[in-house]
Amino acid sequence: MLLSGHGMVSDEIIRDAAQQVHTPFYLYDESIIADKCRQVLNMPNAFGLRVGYAMKANSNKAILQLIHQLGFYIDASSLNEVKRAYLAGIPLSHIMLTTQEAPLGEDRKQLENFISKGLKYNVCSLLQLQLIADFAAQRQIPLSIRVHPGVGAGESPSRNTGDHYSCFGIHLTDIDKALFFAAEKGLKFTMVHTHIGSGGDPLEWRDNIDRELGFVHKYFPDATTVNLGGGFKEARMPDETASDINDLGLYAQDRFKKFDQKNGRKLVMAVEPGTYLVANSGYLVCTVLDKKQTGPTGFEFLVLDGGMESNARPLFYGSRHPFYVVSRTGELLSSEYNLQSLDSENDQRVVVGRCCESGDSQSLDREGNIIPRVMANPEIGDYVIIGGVGAYCSAMSPHNYNSYIQSPELLLRQDGAIQMIRKPQTLEQMVINELPL
Ligand SMILES: Cc1ncc(COP(=O)(O)O)c(C=O)c1O
Numbered sequence: 001m002l003l004s005g006h007g008m009v010s011d012e013i014i015r016d017a018a019q020q021v022h023t024p025f026y027l028y029d030e031s032i033i034a035d036k037c038r039q040v041l042n043m044p045n046a047f048g049l050r051v052g053y054a055m056k057a058n059s060n061k062a063i064l065q066l067i068h069q070l071g072f073y074i075d076a077s078s079l080n081e082v083k084r085a086y087l088a089g090i091p092l093s094h095i096m097l098t099t100q101e102a103p104l105g106e107d108r109k110q111l112e113n114f115i116s117k118g119l120k121y122n123v124c125s126l127l128q129l130q131l132i133a134d135f136a137a138q139r140q141i142p143l144s145i146r147v148h149p150g151v152g153a154g155e156s157p158s159r160n161t162g163d164h165y166s167c168f169g170i171h172l173t174d175i176d177k178a179l180f181f182a183a184e185k186g187l188k189f190t191m192v193h194t195h196i197g198s199g200g201d202p203l204e205w206r207d208n209i210d211r212e213l214g215f216v217h218k219y220f221p222d223a224t225t226v227n228l229g230g231g232f233k234e235a236r237m238p239d240e241t242a243s244d245i246n247d248l249g250l251y252a253q254d255r256f257k258k259f260d261q262k263n264g265r266k267l268v269m270a271v272e273p274g275t276y277l278v279a280n281s282g283y284l285v286c287t288v289l290d291k292k293q294t295g296p297t298g299f300e301f302l303v304l305d306g307g308m309e310s311n312a313r314p315l316f317y318g319s320r321h322p323f324y325v326v327s328r329t330g331e332l333l334s335s336e337y338n339l340q341s342l343d344s345e346n347d348q349r350v351v352v353g354r355c356c357e358s359g360d361s362q363s364l365d366r367e368g369n370i371i372p373r374v375m376a377n378p379e380i381g382d383y384v385i386i387g388g389v390g391a392y393c394s395a396m397s398p399h400n401y402n403s404y405i406q407s408p409e410l411l412l413r414q415d416g417a418i419q420m421i422r423k424p425q426t427l428e429q430m431v432i433n434e435l436p437l
Helices: 011-020 030-041 061-069 079-087 105-116 126-139 172-185 202-219 245-263 275-281 313-317 427-431
Strands: 025-029 049-054 073-076 095-098 120-123 143-148 189-193 225-227 268-271 282-293 300-304 323-326 332-335 348-352 383-387 409-412 418-422
Touching (some): 011 282, 011 323, 011 383, 011 409, 011 418, 025 030, 030 049, 030 245, 030 409, 049 061, 061 073, 061 275, 061 418, 073 079, 079 095, 079 105, 105 126, 120 189, 126 143, 126 172, 172 202, 202 245, 275 282
Parallel strands (some): 025 409, 049 073, 049 268, 073 095, 095 120, 120 143, 143 189, 189 225, 225 268, 300 348
Antiparallel strands (some): 282 300, 323 332, 323 383, 409 418
């Protein structure tokens, strides 16, 4: 039986994969990634669409190659991410750097070398602009500029990148300074970029289209591409609603057309999602190691061999992920998408990891309180699978906390083959750079 209904991962596949590697492991479903990529590639637009993948969401080499082959450029958030994408075989001309770093010394030389070979640079601060100005002006390299619009939206406050609590991009109140400086140097901004946050209300994302076109008109006569960033909301849980990509595209198409009618400028639209492309492709497959309870006023706990060191989103953001319970013989015992046969009072359980940390739970609210969830009662040795872990899980979790190894990653190919795309880390690799007293 399929685990969630939109991909190929089934309880039998989990059993087969678990015969190849020890739990915990990540399993990604290529068919979901390909389907999501197609949806974004088909977004309605007025005068052309440039699609990027924010590799911070999941930077595994095979995932980068897959998404790039489907026609996406790569949005990198550090010089190291640029190098990582390049090592995965992605040409520099298909990578854009949007970073908080203002690289100096050897890093600066490397950045300039990459830019001269085609890397697109999205200037995110006045200092970054000053540092790159002479190099870009001498070679007449057009730049992109990330504008801080002063308004944002995110799944949680820490995922809002557009309000005044976050400092991404050059704030609108500093744009005059940036433009004055750029004009003195003879620099051109051909792309204007915003990214207002991750997983926020789609209506806010829509509003940002109008806001951004507004300041493109006011400040950026040379812009030919308007980058609306990433942040499309994905529904990881059955009661969540994902952004309607088609609807957002239609809205943008209309606004870009009206902009052209008024100003005679046919702007290309760019988007660069991370979450939307990969989040629901990923499953973290864990084994139930132990069961405990905390008395009549407490909870029933399932202790898994994977937790915050593989998926820290519940701990960081209070995010919810779906649970599936599968017996060790491969039978689906419960699915977040079909809980009717369970008793909503007596089948409440709390899923925790094995780290010595009370926040190591896969079910927390935004204040860090444990929230029990309805699910089948597995035996020790059965699997609990955490869904929706394709984005910001492997890439962002505090691996090696409590000295647990970085979990292996598998990819379920569209032909049904299960391919290892990251080997399990070894304990030797974990300590290799440490030196004795
Ligand atoms: C500049 C930029 N673009 C795109 C993204 C991708 O966001 P999401 O994964 O929510 O689509 C991010 C994420 O933080 C970002 O910082």
